[in-house]
Amino acid sequence: MKELVLIMIGAVLINNVVLSQFMGICAFLGTSKQIKSAVGMGAAVIFVMFFASMVTYPVYAILERINAEYLKTVAFILVIALFVQLVEMVIKKLMPPLYKALGVYLPLITTNCAVLGAAITNVDKKYTFAKSLTNSLGTGLGFMLALVLFAGVRARIEDSDIPKTFKGVPATLIAAAIVSLSFMGFSGIV
Numbered sequence: 001m002k003e004l005v006l007i008m009i010g011a012v013l014i015n016n017v018v019l020s021q022f023m024g025i026c027a028f029l030g031t032s033k034q035i036k037s038a039v040g041m042g043a044a045v046i047f048v049m050f051f052a053s054m055v056t057y058p059v060y061a062i063l064e065r066i067n068a069e070y071l072k073t074v075a076f077i078l079v080i081a082l083f084v085q086l087v088e089m090v091i092k093k094l095m096p097p098l099y100k101a102l103g104v105y106l107p108l109i110t111t112n113c114a115v116l117g118a119a120i121t122n123v124d125k126k127y128t129f130a131k132s133l134t135n136s137l138g139t140g141l142g143f144m145l146a147l148v149l150f151a152g153v154r155a156r157i158e159d160s161d162i163p164k165t166f167k168g169v170p171a172t173l174i175a176a177a178i179v180s181l182s183f184m185g186f187s188g189i190v
Contacts, residue, residue: 004134007127009189011138017114018146019183024114028147029172030105037101038151042144044091044106046137048083049115053136055079056119057129076119081110114143150179 015021018028024045031041056076063069088106092099099106109115118139122132153175162171 004130007131007134008138008141011135012142012145013183013186014189016142016146016183017117017139018143019180020187021114021117022180023117024112024143027105027108027112027114028143028150029176031102032147032150032154034101035148035151035155037098038147039144040091040095040098041102041105042140042147044087044102045109045112045115045143046140047087048080048109049118049136049140049143050133052076052080052083052115053119053122053132055083057122057132060123072120072123073116076116077110080115080119084110114139146179150176153179 011017017023018025027041027045031037056072056079059075059079060069060072063071063075084107087109088099091102091106118136121127121139122135125131125135127135154172157171157175166174
């Protein structure tokens with residue numbers, strides 16, 4: 001149990017997929033303009049990451065058994081795409097405003113390297129099924145935490161009086177770097 005807690009804390013804070021490993025930056029910058037869209041994207045990524053890891057674990061075991069481990073990336077992307085399509089249909093049907101707010105970034109979860117990175121990390125670290133699910137859940141929660149925190153930061157940037165040359169993308173990237181640096185303070189906890 002202690003090991004699962006350490007994996008969870010490590011995935012959320014120390015090895016944060018966005019702020020420490022710099023994966024999923026496109027969705028991070030694209031959907032963190034408002035807290036509502038950040039929460040929606042974070043929830044979608046958590047769902048896809050968790051259930052994709054649940055399915056990719058036995059898929060990889062099959063690939064190992066037939067000596068086809070080299071197909072893991074393709075197989076994992078297909079599994080991820082399946083869950084992304086499911087999430088997209090549900091959000092489109094049940095939450096049209098959120099679907100519209102997420103726009104192109106929702107189907108791009110399929111190619112979000114954070115989701116694929118979690119599945120491959122589980123394989124590379126030879127995690128058990130429980131550890132894989134814990135790592136995936138923690139990675140998804142870390143992704144959502146980064147999105148929501150940064151949405152708050154971006155709201156403050158919009159209200160700030162900053163020089164004209166720094167408005168927009170430059171201020172956003174500088175703020176992202178500062179938020180990323182703040183997460184470096186967690187290294188060494190575990």
